[in-house]
Amino acid sequence: MATIQIVDAVVKASGPGGDITILGPVTVTLQEQRIALIGPNGSGKSTLARLLNGLICPDVGTVHIDGLDTTGDGSAVRRKVGFVFTDPESQLVMPTVAEDIALSLRRRGLDKIERRSRSLEVLAVHGLEHLADVSVHALSGGQKQMLAIAGVLATDPDVLVADEPTTLLDLRNTRRIADLLFDIGQQLVLVTHDLELAARCNRALLIDGGTIVFDGAPAAAVDHYRSMAP
């Protein structure tokens, strides 16, 4: 497993009255295979997740993935850390299913024929091969999220960060996506409001007010979270 090391990380945002701190200071080292980030809306979970592949860089402190600094080595970090968004609509940028997977593979320097055949292989793994030439707009919500995850996994990252990947899905698709995420060999950092999913992880961080208020076994973290919302 990769070692995710966050040291005194602080993220600020501009507000009407000057800068406000939206996360931090946070110091934590993550090495478990399945890590859940839980907490109320606006607590800083997504900000913490975005720190992990350099989408956001800390204003103070450092974030390292296997020794790579997300600020200085952003490109190398993004090769190691894949990111799945809540809304797959924003993640799918090409017109058809196979083309979107092929876009992920462009970074690997494969030629057009190799990209196409590798895309079809990836789609077959996820049971989406029959949709290869279908417009991404024609997919259901579950298929879109499955495609978004397949597009990220196609690049074979060491870590997959998923920011509330099941929030927009119905029960059946939630289960499909959850099963997929818990089946992969990669390290998973899962931001979720689904406490059943959080309970399936090896470790859970409870975030509130931009800081980690509980860090430990998922069952205990979930109990702590429930006690915060009487």
Added chain:
Amino acid sequence: MRSTPNLLGLYSPGTTVLHRLPPGAKLGALFTASIAITVVRGPVSSLLALGLALALVLWARMSLTTLVRALRPIIVVAILLGAFQVWQRGWPVAIEVVADLFALVIIASVLTATTPIDAMLDTIANALRPLRRFGVNPERVALAMALMLRSVPTLLHIAGETRDAAKARGLERHPRALLVPMALRTVARAQSTGEALAARGIGDD
């Protein structure tokens, strides 16, 4: 599953000659046709161009129903434009302008329907490679063009959602209730697309 008809930005797999032609040849033909249609004046030549465009649709085995549905968004523009030209400059000019508009959009639709975006991206990137010495990043320009094509159906979707939201609040006749949210949603979508591209490491190299 049936594909959603989109104005531009939709590839329909096939084996016609148009599907097999190299993307560069098709892009060159589109470029030449666009100039010819714009430069050559008169309603007769415009109607000929429109007829040629429709012949390409048949040749590419695109469904006419799909094409009509995909062209629906520009029909309103064409009617307004045509009415304005009839009023200002008479029927011949109106026919020329409207036929030119439809011919150009149809030919562009045939190009995107018969060419995978990935192949188009490669062609554009290869064509721009000599400009690398002037600081142009061919891959980035090609991706920007692909995103432009991809954003057409997205914008139509946002427009539909915004219209429904305004209607639900009884504000369908208020231009501000349509335009302001649509502009904000479009910018938000552009930002989230940019973030998704960054997360996938596209643009890092």
